[in-house]
Amino acid sequence: MKFARILFCALFSLALSSLALADEGMWLLNAPPTARIKAKYHFDVTPAFLEKLQLGSVRFNNGGSGSFVSPDGLAFTNHHVGRVCLQQLSTATKDYIKDGFYAKTQAAEGKCPDLELNVLQKIEDVTAQVQGAAKPGMSDADAGQAIRSMQAEIESSCNKKTGLRCDVVTLYAGGAYHLYQYKKYTDVRVVFAPEAAMAFFGGDPDNFEYPRYDLDICYFRVYENDKPVHLEHYLEWAKQGVKDGDLIFVSGHPGRTERLLTMAELNFLKDVQTPTLLYYLSNRAKMLHEFANTSAENARVSSDDLFGIENSLKAYLGRDLGLKDKELMAGKQAAEDQLRRAVDADPKLKGAYAGAWEATGKAVETDLSVFPLDFWLDRGSGGFGGDLMGKAKALVRVAAEKQKPSAKRLREYGDARLPSFEQVLLSEAPIYKTLEEASLKSWLEMAQTRLGNDNAVLQKILQGRTPAAIAKDAIANTKLDQVTVRKQLYAGGADAIAASSDPLIVIARTIDPDTRAIRKQFEDQVDSVIRQNSTLIAKARFAVLGTDTYPDATFTLRLSYGEVKGYNVDGKAIPAMTMIGGAFTHAAEKGNKDPFELPKTWVDAKPKLNLKTPFNFVSTADIIGGNSGSPTVNRNGEVVGIIFDGNIQSLPWDFAYEDKVGRAVSVDSRAILEAMRKIYHAETLADELEGKSKSK
Numbered sequence: 001m002k003f004a005r006i007l008f009c010a011l012f013s014l015a016l017s018s019l020a021l022a023d024e025g026m027w028l029l030n031a032p033p034t035a036r037i038k039a040k041y042h043f044d045v046t047p048a049f050l051e052k053l054q055l056g057s058v059r060f061n062n063g064g065s066g067s068f069v070s071p072d073g074l075a076f077t078n079h080h081v082g083r084v085c086l087q088q089l090s091t092a093t094k095d096y097i098k099d100g101f102y103a104k105t106q107a108a109e110g111k112c113p114d115l116e117l118n119v120l121q122k123i124e125d126v127t128a129q130v131q132g133a134a135k136p137g138m139s140d141a142d143a144g145q146a147i148r149s150m151q152a153e154i155e156s157s158c159n160k161k162t163g164l165r166c167d168v169v170t171l172y173a174g175g176a177y178h179l180y181q182y183k184k185y186t187d188v189r190v191v192f193a194p195e196a197a198m199a200f201f202g203g204d205p206d207n208f209e210y211p212r213y214d215l216d217i218c219y220f221r222v223y224e225n226d227k228p229v230h231l232e233h234y235l236e237w238a239k240q241g242v243k244d245g246d247l248i249f250v251s252g253h254p255g256r257t258e259r260l261l262t263m264a265e266l267n268f269l270k271d272v273q274t275p276t277l278l279y280y281l282s283n284r285a286k287m288l289h290e291f292a293n294t295s296a297e298n299a300r301v302s303s304d305d306l307f308g309i310e311n312s313l314k315a316y317l318g319r320d321l322g323l324k325d326k327e328l329m330a331g332k333q334a335a336e337d338q339l340r341r342a343v344d345a346d347p348k349l350k351g352a353y354a355g356a357w358e359a360t361g362k363a364v365e366t367d368l369s370v371f372p373l374d375f376w377l378d379r380g381s382g383g384f385g386g387d388l389m390g391k392a393k394a395l396v397r398v399a400a401e402k403q404k405p406s407a408k409r410l411r412e413y414g415d416a417r418l419p420s421f422e423q424v425l426l427s428e429a430p431i432y433k434t435l436e437e438a439s440l441k442s443w444l445e446m447a448q449t450r451l452g453n454d455n456a457v458l459q460k461i462l463q464g465r466t467p468a469a470i471a472k473d474a475i476a477n478t479k480l481d482q483v484t485v486r487k488q489l490y491a492g493g494a495d496a497i498a499a500s501s502d503p504l505i506v507i508a509r510t511i512d513p514d515t516r517a518i519r520k521q522f523e524d525q526v527d528s529v530i531r532q533n534s535t536l537i538a539k540a541r542f543a544v545l546g547t548d549t550y551p552d553a554t555f556t557l558r559l560s561y562g563e564v565k566g567y568n569v570d571g572k573a574i575p576a577m578t579m580i581g582g583a584f585t586h587a588a589e590k591g592n593k594d595p596f597e598l599p600k601t602w603v604d605a606k607p608k609l610n611l612k613t614p615f616n617f618v619s620t621a622d623i624i625g626g627n628s629g630s631p632t633v634n635r636n637g638e639v640v641g642i643i644f645d646g647n648i649q650s651l652p653w654d655f656a657y658e659d660k661v662g663r664a665v666s667v668d669s670r671a672i673l674e675a676m677r678k679i680y681h682a683e684t685l686a687d688e689l690e691g692k693s694k695s696k
Helices: 011-021 034-041 047-056 079-089 127-131 140-162 263-292 296-323 326-345 347-353 356-377 387-401 415-425 433-451 456-462 467-477 483-499 503-545 580-589 600-608 648-654 669-678 683-689
Strands: 057-060 064-068 074-077 117-125 165-171 176-185 187-193 218-224 247-252 558-563 567-569 572-574 577-579 614-619 631-633 639-646 664-668
Touching: 034 558, 047 057, 047 117, 047 247, 047 631, 057 074, 064 079, 064 631, 074 639, 079 187, 079 218, 079 296, 127 140, 127 176, 140 165, 140 176, 140 415, 140 503, 165 415, 176 218, 247 639, 263 296, 263 326, 263 356, 263 433, 296 326, 296 433, 296 648, 326 347, 326 503, 347 503, 356 433, 356 456, 356 503, 387 415, 387 433, 387 483, 387 503, 415 483, 433 456, 433 467, 456 467, 456 503, 467 503, 483 503, 577 580, 580 600, 580 614, 614 669, 639 648, 639 669, 664 669, 669 683
Parallel strands: none
Antiparallel strands: 057 064, 057 117, 064 074, 074 218, 117 176, 165 176, 187 218, 247 558, 247 631, 567 572, 577 614, 614 664, 631 639, 639 664
């Protein structure tokens, strides 16, 4: 099946035709595509409409999106975003992921140990300030450091002045920098979640597929001073649902796209980064399956990790297909070639920007040797070896970084970011040593396989012993699973770290000079070079195409739009909507066996249900990972659904959007109310959503 389209018939027609005709774009809220939406859908996107979406939308710090849906702090996201908290609150006798959760009263709501919600208050353009930190004549490494320091300085100053969370965000690959200011909520309590069997009905076989029948929802309530926050801005629940052809909007936080990368960078993703990630994810999934099969309790404590890994694995397999699609890559190459020809044809542009592509290519070549070390030993997915090893590395790093001025630290340890860092580091969430041992052993084995037995950093960790022996000894003897110990080490700073004999601290402390050197090499020789030259390429693109376009996703609030619309695959029409009755049919067709076995609550409630209630629907809205939990709203800004997935054809949207078969998938608001009232007997919550309960 083909996933791609030719990106541009001609580069110069992009801004004028391609974007105008397609529902493409994850648009900045301070630069919305009002003219395009007006031209295609005859709808005026007003400042009031955007403000409503901005202040009603929330970002979850664990990588998802959501929205406020009542004046009493009720927040709405996906089950697969909320399951981290559900896992943390579960015990050997109460499995809230498997069995679901419903707090009938506010007193029964469960407090999440380390969940943070952000609400965007203000966006400020700080491009001149950040770019101005890179002075003429500076090396790329020095310019990169100057820019990072300026970003940290702006964040710290903003935080001290406003008390808000402040993030300087890189846009257009360095073509612009915006300061995002967020109201931060850290007292977040779970209210409702269905059983995993219904939230992820169809399991991995149906993941990224359509038609779907999933109730992928989870509700939280936000508190301040131990009381539910009272909100002026929230998104009302729609009284009418959507129908085929309706215009919808998605207000969410897409994580990352790579649509503006050069061909050198895309080929690096195809040939190096993605294969490495697929190796890591495949092996970690295998380890987690083996671990889960040893006991029911091990299956429970690893279920969230396994869900996340398998979801990521399927997503990266889809990305891999996109990168290997010859038509897609040919279109990207053609677009880059035409932009470069346009630059070369203008003496002024050529003098300013022509060398940027070659410089980026050389930095990518350097990354061929740096990336494996960075991935396995420092910042990559494989470089943590479990939660405890990650906390040990963080304790060692932060102790050294806090001795420096905020602007001179690694950015994640700047003053403005420390509160969020501390919340995770010092979380009271349970840590399971059995899983930690399996994770550390697996990481060391994979690193040993990929880097070789003679890698100097691994030798410092293993000291002639096997990964299994190191993992068993280190996890058995560490005390970092105790919050009090982590607090003591954090408060004690560099002296406490230097004096610690905790085996995980010893490992992290031993390799820290080496991993810092790896990071410095990456930042100086790869990241800084690419950043500086990506800025030049962005400026060249602006000069040739104009600025009326959207940047790559950055896990910041974006506006997408589209219509409720089915599609055709191999001559078969796929309707835009599924119905609740279809879930029972789908289960029967699959033999009513896991993962297609409906929960008993649904089977028992079937006679009471309106089986013709719309369940899930697809739209042409441009989404990506991170959009999970984004509200799907109508022209009035009312909730008509919630994004929870894309179909398999949407996975290459990381690199190029197409709307012939690619679709975003939402849970319909009508199915949510039907289930709450007739299956889960959550009338109080349903009344709150529909505005029938009094605000407190």
